[in-house]
Amino acid sequence: MxxxxxxxxxxxxxxxxxxxxxxxxxxxxxxxxxxxxxxxxxxxxxxxxNPIARGLARNRSFIIGCLYDNPSKSYITRVQSGALEACHKFGYNLLIHPCELRGEALIENIEQLLQTSRLDGLVLTPPFSDSKELVAFLKKKGLPYARVASAIEEDDSISVRSNDEQGALELTEHLIKLGHKEIAFIKGHPDHSATELRFSGYKKALANHGIAFEPRLVAEGNFSYHSGADSAKTILDLNPRPTAVFASNDYMAAAVLKLATQRQLKVPEALSIAGFDNAPIARHIWPGLTTIAQPVEEMTRLAVEHLILSITESPDMVFQTVLEAKLICRESTAPLEK
Amino acid sequence: MxxxxxxxxxxxxxxxxxxxxxxxxxxxxxxxxxxxxxxxxxxxxxxxxNPIARGLARNRSFIIGCLYDNPSKSYITRVQSGALEACHKFGYNLLIHPCELRGEALIENIEQLLQTSRLDGLVLTPPFSDSKELVAFLKKKGLPYARVASAIEEDDSISVRSNDEQGALELTEHLIKLGHKEIAFIKGHPDHSATELRFSGYKKALANHGIAFEPRLVAEGNFSYHSGADSAKTILDLNPRPTAVFASNDYMAAAVLKLATQRQLKVPEALSIAGFDNAPIARHIWPGLTTIAQPVEEMTRLAVEHLILSITESPDMVFQTVLEAKLICRESTAPLEK
DNA sequence: CTGAAAGCGCTTACAG
DNA sequence: CTGAAAGCGCTTACAG
Structure with missing residues (x-):
């Protein structure tokens, strides 16, 4: 043969x-x-x-790289799944490259990646999609990229995100309508632009309903379960204790639920808890978490599709879209008991 | 420039x-x-x-593919992480390819993968590492591969696994030592060789301690959370109800915990629950799950390292290793209360 | 120890 | 509409 x-x-x-x-x-x-x-x-x-021969002649690898540094396994898997769908549609393959935003020499790391793999393009997920330094570097190198779930302004590029602020606002209003006024908030990682957007949605909802914003109700998390556990302790120790907690993602919300359960605080009767992302854990625990679902796969799929189109057809394509985030109500939130 | x-x-x-x-x-x-x-x-x-030019001349792509079909995001992420470590060590990159074992035309799917990407080798994770059909196909094609976490006998290849049977035996003995005799068991997916091994460890432990094996205590799961929820219902409806449940992975164990909590069954006081894998969820819920930790990253790392060595140096390398699985005790198991 | 030639399997740029 | 030549950036096989 x-x-x-x-x-x-x-x-x-x-x-x-x-x-x-x-x-x-x-x-x-x-x-x-x-x-x-x-x-x-x-x-x-x-x-x-033979794609390799083709690649040499056309200076192409038919490979898209996916960059991430995210504590949530389910988020990563969803990102990969959306990216793969787009890649396979166009005969491309996906190479994954987890790395640390804060790691010394991110740029060096990426430079080496480009040298060993000759990627045709790069999908950036948070927090990389928010890194102006990285974006500037890729521009200088002339490497096509697409940004997912980032809110930083940069008009001449491909970017797909969902409406974090609106989602957070709706979730907060859901809690307010249930009668809650003392709603604690756990922030995400400061490197992610979503962190400020979700926080801002929370504050806007309070303002819309004439509830004063109280800094004492805000805890600084970083999206990891561990940071959620720390924040949970701070919040549940408050006196008076808030009647609801809105964590910026489901892992941190799960940590709040765990501590509440350990302390025999009934959820949702004595404490309502809400998260963000609709991660699998939100429905794997009892009570299930009220949360905001983002179309992560679709965001990534769209981003990668346009990335590939920009590589193969129109080099200076601009594509900016905001998809909708959706409120999912489960058992972890309930009307305030008086 | x-x-x-x-x-x-x-x-x-x-x-x-x-x-x-x-x-x-x-x-x-x-x-x-x-x-x-x-x-x-x-x-x-x-x-x-330029790796592409090099690849054309040497008929190499410097890319390893990773095949999986697994409901557990955390398992996949750990597999990827171990594989990446090995790849980067040798200047290779990792391409991911999730697909369905049962999907029509698995072989066709893989054939196309090989055509579009010209992989140098493939890491098979369960259930692919257990597929004799796939292994036969790869052999015919002459594509180097390494199998992770599979127990099927096949001497002339690279295979790394952990001791599932021993782990299940230890976990069951842990429950027996706590005084449990009525221990329900939830099986995993029949396509995974680990399923029978874990089941066998459970039965051996019972036998070692003179406890009769009771088929009525066994439920058929498939490693998904959903199947765990179904099995949980069957088991908790048993009369008399078992005092402990050993699920073949943590997701299914979490489902048992959720249902028990919903039914106000105190865990571990009224029901001990144990899982397998030490997935993140095992420590994200309350009570934390007693479980068996497997060195998934290391298994995959070793497999891929030897795969690359076999590609670059000794084409007919044989490497078969069994790593140790370790019991992790958390709050979900406790002495039987009389 | 060193190099000129041919080739890997395609595409690009040009000629007809 | 079709093709011969040159080239992509390396390695292999050979000669010296």
Whole structure:
């Protein structure tokens, strides 16, 4: 079983290899009859072009890289899944590259990645999508990129996000409508732009309903479960204790629930808890967490699709979209008991 | 800023490009002086070889593929992390390829993957590592592979797993020592070889302690949270109700805990619950789950390291290792109350 | 120890 | 509409 290449196909079909190449790439200037003939030989010989040879000639790798540094496994898996869907649609593959934003020499790390893999483009997820330094570097290198879930302003690029502020506002209003006025808030990681947006949604909802914002009710988390546990302790030790807690993601909310349960504080009767993201854990625990669902797969899919289009067709494509976040009510929030 | 290639380096250093290639690949037959000179030019020109050109000449892609179909996000993330560590150590990159074992045309799917990406090797995780059909296909294709966490016998390959049976035995003995005799068991997915091993460890422990095995205490799960919820219902409805439940992974154990909590069954006082895997959820819920920790990252790292070695050095390497699984006691198991 | 030639399997730029 | 030549940036096989 010999290797079948463009040459074997050309010989077999009785045409030049340039003609085979034309058929391969759907180029014009091939007579229908010739095209048919070549396509038939493709089938007969079970030919598929070698992407590496193609890559060398066209200076392409047909590989998209995905950058992330995120404590949430479920978030990462969803990002990967959306990215893969887009890649496979266009015959690309996905290479994953977790790394640390704060790690010394992020730029060096990325530089090495580019040298060893010659990616055609890069999808940035938070907190990388928020890094102006990284974006500047990629621009300088001329490497196409797309940003997911970032709110930083940068008009000449591809960016898909969901409406974090609106989601947080709706979730907070849900709590307010249940009668809560003392609503604690746990912030996310300061490197993520979503952190400020969610916080701002919370504050706007309070303001809309004439509830004074109280800094003492705000705890600084960083999206990790561990930081949620620390914040939970601070909040549950407050006197008077708030009647509801809104954590900036579900992991931190789960940590609040765990501590409340340990302390025999009934949830939701004595304390309402809400999260953000609709991570699997939100429905794997009891009571299930009220939360905001973001279309992470779709955000990433759209971002990568446009990234690939920008690589293959229009180099200076601009695409900016905001998708909707949705309130999911479960058992962890309930009317305030008097 | 012109592209710097092996040619520019050769010209600049005043040697032939073959000599540069020798230095690049650490080949012998280069005088120390020449080597020094070339290495210096590498630095001066900031040269790094183009992996795509290298790949075409050597018929290599420097990419390892990772195959999985697993409901557990945390398991996948750990697999990826171990695989990446090994890849980066040898200058390889990792391409991920989730797909379905049962999907129609698995082989076709893999065939296409190989055509579009020209992988140098493939890491198989459960349930793929247990698929004889897939292994036979890869052998036929001559594609190097390594199997992770599989117990199927196949001597001429690379395989790393942990001792599932021993782990399950220890966990069951832990429950028995706490006084439990009525211990329900939730099985995993039948396509995974770990499923039978864990089940067998459970039965051996019972036998070792003179406790009769009761089929009525066994529920059929498939490792998903959902299947755990179904099994939980079956088990908690039993009359008499068992005093302990051992689920084949933590997600299913979490489902049992959720249902028990909903039914106001105190855990661990009225019901002990144990899982397997030491997934993050095991410590994110209250009470934390007693479970078995497997070194998933290390298993995968070792497998991929040997896979790469087998690709670059010894084509018919055989490497078979069994790592240890470890009992982790948390709050979900307690002495039987009389 | 060193190098000139040919080749990996494609595409680009040009000619007809 | 079709093709011969050159090239992408490396390595292999050979000669000296």
């Amino acid at each position: 010999k290797k079948v290449t463009i040459n074997s196909v050309a010989t077999y079909a009785g045409v030049s290899k340039k003609t085979v190449s034309r058929v391969l790439n759907n180029e014009p200037n091939v007579s229908p009859a010739t095209r048919e003939k070549v396509l038939k030989v493709f089938k007969e010989l079970d030919y598929t072009p | 012109k592209k710097v290639t092996i040619n520019s380096v050769a010209t600049y250093a005043g040697v032939s490009k073959k000599t540069v290639s020798r230095v690049l690949n650490n080949e012998p037959n280069v005088s120390p002086a020449t080597r020094e000179k070339v290495l210096k030019v590498f630095k001066e020109l900031d040269y790094t070889p």
